[in-house]
Amino acid sequence: MRDLLPEYDRLTATGEPVGRAVVTSVWGSAPRPEGSSMLATRDGVMAGSVSGGCVESATALEIAEAIGRGSPKLVTFGVSDEKAWEVGLACGGTIKVLVEPGVRPEVLAAARGDGGEVLATVTEGAGAGGSARVLADGAVEGALAGVPAERLRAAALDALRRERSATVTLETPAGAATVFLEVFPRQPRLVIFGGVHIAVALVPLAQLLGYRTIVADGRQAFLTRERFPEADELILAWPEEAFGQIGLDASCYICILSHDPKFDEPALRLALRSPAAYIGAIGSRKTQAARREWLRSEGFTEEEIARVHGPIGLELGGRQPAETALAILAEMTAVRYQGGSGTGEQRGGGAVPA
Structure with a gap:
């Protein structure tokens, strides 16, 4: 629903009532997951999608009817393989959609909130x-x-x-x-320490996936708006001050890219003491082995050390900055949705050999 807020504001500005349909259950290979939403006015102006194009017209009619009667209705749609093929999908499925005559205040509050x-x-x-x-x-x-x-x-x-x-x-x-x-969910936050060339490529890719992007570095030359025109926040500070200002929590995906022990070590120490969802660190297998030994000497357990993804990123074979950024985001996505864990050494890969 969050992604439809601009469209909701645009549609309601006309003074017309706006209803909503939201996918509540999915069976088979239906193209949109639970929670997918669609808005429509009584005269059929639509925004969003519940099926990738298969049943949007029928859903718009259901929304118009709900607006007219003033009450919600649970509707089941079956998307045939033939119909799915017509709109460019491989196969169909069945979905249940809750159709409501308006967007409830609590839904709007949740969508607009943190x-x-x-x-x-x-x-x-x-x-x-x-x-x-x-x-x-x-x-x-x-x-x-x-x-x-x-x-x-x-x-x-x-x-x-x-x-x-x-x-x-x-x-x-x-x-x-x-x-x-x-x-x-809370908006995920990508926290990068080290404004290096990989970070420059990583920021815009992460924003496409909905991350709030924060780049920190203790070096002014690496942290300019010319290098990071799209970053949501730039913090010129050492790890202790930067992470304290950010407030690391479970919404944070931390990428330590500075490749300099005077930054990497305090950043790792702080990251491992936080509930961050993901911690990745740049460096070769040799660097990672030495880093693990250092972490042991700092008193971290094997379980805690295993939270560090290093070499950072899935092994996709590429070595250009944008390719490495893609590998890092792929790994973050696997952790976010599949609970992937373990170090790059254990996964048999890592995108960055340096």
Whole structure:
């Protein structure tokens, strides 16, 4: 929904009511995942997608009908292989879509906010229509009729951890409730220490994937707007000051690219003491081996040391800065969505030989 906010503002500026459809369940090879949203006005002006083009027209009609009657409806669409082929997809599937006559205030608030929350909505069964909000710290605001708060919390936090919206079935005294968990994760932050040539290529690629980009370096010459015109934030400081200003947390993906021990070592020390989602460090296998020995001497455990991805990036075979940046983002993506872990040495690769 976040990516549709500009379109929502544009459509509502006309004064026309704007409804929403959101994918709640997917079976087969449907092209769009749970949480994919589409907006439409009563006269059929659309934004977003629930199926990659297969059922958008039918969905727009459902939204118009929902606006007219003023109530939501759960709709099932089957996308045939033939229809999918017509719009350039390999095969079809089945999706369930929650069609609503408007965008609920809590959805807008979550989409416009910093993230780290889940909106739970009962789409079928006991307590249909009820909703609640679960925050990243486990706080539950509101209640779903008959659903124990601890079960809702566990399911919502699991979805938030995976950064994937999902539909779950929760038992209540009145029977089963089908609950759609719409995830609004915190925006991931790419934290780069070392404004080197790879960082220059990495920043715009990361922004395409939705990262907020922060580049820090203790060297003024490496940290200019000419080098990083698109970076969200530039911090001229040593690792201690820079990371303290950033506030490292679980939304951070840290790339240590300075290739200078006086920067690398304090940066690694601080990164490993943080809950960062990803830590990668540039350097050859020989450099990584020496670095691991140094980390052991600093008192870090083998499990902690294994958090460092080094050599940084998946082994894709390329060596140009943009190719290395792509390899780093590929590894970050694998960690983000698949829980990939281990060092480059253990994975048998690493994109940077230097």
